[in-house]
Amino acid sequence: MATVVAVIASTHHPFYYRASTATGEDRPPFADEWTSKILAFRETLTRARPDVLVMVGSDHFHQLWLDNMPQFLVGKAPSYDANWYNEEREFGLPRMLLKGQEDLSGHILRAGLDSGFDLAFSNELRIDHSITCPIITLRPEADLPIVPIYTNIFAPPLPQPKRFVQLGEAIREIVESWPSHLRVAVIGTGHLSLELGGPRQFGPHGPDPEFDQRAVEWIANGDLDGCLREVTLDSLHSPGNATHGFMDFMLMMGVAGAGAKADYVDTLDLFHTMEAYFTWYPNGAPAA
Amino acid sequence: MSKYLLNKFLFMVDRDPELVERYRSEPRELVAWWEAECANTVLNCHTGEASTWLRFDDVEREALATHDHVRLFELGAHPFLTLTLFIALFERDNTEPLEYQKSFGARLAHFPMPYPDIAT
Numbered sequence: 001m002a003t004v005v006a007v008i009a010s011t012h013h014p015f016y017y018r019a020s021t022a023t024g025e026d027r028p029p030f031a032d033e034w035t036s037k038i039l040a041f042r043e044t045l046t047r048a049r050p051d052v053l054v055m056v057g058s059d060h061f062h063q064l065w066l067d068n069m070p071q072f073l074v075g076k077a078p079s080y081d082a083n084w085y086n087e088e089r090e091f092g093l094p095r096m097l098l099k100g101q102e103d104l105s106g107h108i109l110r111a112g113l114d115s116g117f118d119l120a121f122s123n124e125l126r127i128d129h130s131i132t133c134p135i136i137t138l139r140p141e142a143d144l145p146i147v148p149i150y151t152n153i154f155a156p157p158l159p160q161p162k163r164f165v166q167l168g169e170a171i172r173e174i175v176e177s178w179p180s181h182l183r184v185a186v187i188g189t190g191h192l193s194l195e196l197g198g199p200r201q202f203g204p205h206g207p208d209p210e211f212d213q214r215a216v217e218w219i220a221n222g223d224l225d226g227c228l229r230e231v232t233l234d235s236l237h238s239p240g241n242a243t244h245g246f247m248d249f250m251l252m253m254g255v256a257g258a259g260a261k262a263d264y265v266d267t268l269d270l271f272h273t274m275e276a277y278f279t280w281y282p283n284g285a286p287a288a
Numbered sequence: 289m290s291k292y293l294l295n296k297f298l299f300m301v302d303r304d305p306e307l308v309e310r311y312r313s314e315p316r317e318l319v320a321w322w323e324a325e326c327a328n329t330v331l332n333c334h335t336g337e338a339s340t341w342l343r344f345d346d347v348e349r350e351a352l353a354t355h356d357h358v359r360l361f362e363l364g365a366h367p368f369l370t371l372t373l374f375i376a377l378f379e380r381d382n383t384e385p386l387e388y389q390k391s392f393g394a395r396l397a398h399f400p401m402p403y404p405d406i407a408t
Contacts, residue, residue: 084303
């Protein structure tokens with residue numbers, strides 16, 4: 001059976017690509033520290049020597065739209081074009097082409113449907129920065145086949161937080177039941193407190209540093225009970241109007257498993273939002 | 289009131305560079321053209337099929353025609369869509385980094401929690 005060699009949860013910051021590649025006067029003052037943290041985080045994936053990446057993210061109204069909105073969707077295609085015109089325009093993100101791992105996509109769909117998740121699927125999915133940001137930060141060669149999984153954290157009505165956790169737990173079990181010798185890393189990105197298009201956006205920090213601190217502790221300690229006790233669809237409005245993206249972190253806590261302490265934790269306090277990076281090694285940390 | 293149709297306008301204009309420019313330079317004309325020609329397009333469908341019932345009310349039409357992002361927020365348009373499109377329209381006029389983004393937020397400062405409902 002396949003092995004889950006790493007579980008990684010991260011924020012996805014679309015400005016990283018531009019900040020890290022800027023030079024001279026265009027290079028922001030925080031770029032060097034940010035890049036150095038990303039290089040250390042990248043090493044946690046490299047060290048796990050994955051063959052396949054399961055990538056959990058959330059489409060930002062690019063391909064998935066309100067006339068036909070899935071709650072959870074799995075891509076099943078041989079290739080995925082990536083990034084969109086408005087992401088080039090606003091963030092300077094490059095167009096990319098990623099390979100798909102269709103066999104694992106099919107396995108996740110079948111096993112997911114059979115275990116109570118009515119997953120939608122797409123045979124032609126153009127992915128966005130919720131998935132390409134972690135490719136850029138963690139595997140910039142973009143050479144590994146992926147299975148994209150999209151969640152709806154964006155267009156209410158949303159699934160309950162516990163459903164994200166349950167899906168994460170199911171993904172872990174399903175990947176580990178995939179009849180394959182391949183090494184799989186499950187990578188998911190979300191947000192800590194975040195405000196987009198509201199009064200608290202683009203402040204000197206994230207809109208709710210206190211929430212961010214608690215959130216980092218929940219994730220780092222695998223404290224699903226504490227997290228589920230406090231986090232509801234309603235409560236997530238308070239830290240910032242885009243904070244429902246935190247449910248993708250909760251999904252990844254489900255993948256890592258209740259009580260699983262992260263093997264690697266790092267954060268970076270930036271304007272607008274806090275960056276946070278977590279890696280778990282379900283089978284023990286690989287040699288450095 | 290149709291939050292859905294407001295969102296559909298923001299979504300369709302945002303993804304088309306030509307419409308972004310038309311919306312910046314001639315917002316009232318663009319909104320009228322879009323409502324007549326595009327509002328009923330079924331986006332996930334072959335061309336030639338369309339809906340028959342979608343239209344703005346006067347408040348919505350005026351908010352879009354006057355680039356009134358504060359009113360759009362009040363009406364429950366999806367703030368991510370509004371922000372993304374309005375950055376495309378106006379960030380180019382910045383004299384310092386994030387100037388437009390910050391002033392966009394400041395103009396919304398009078399909204400108490402909870403913000404207007406965005407569910408469609």
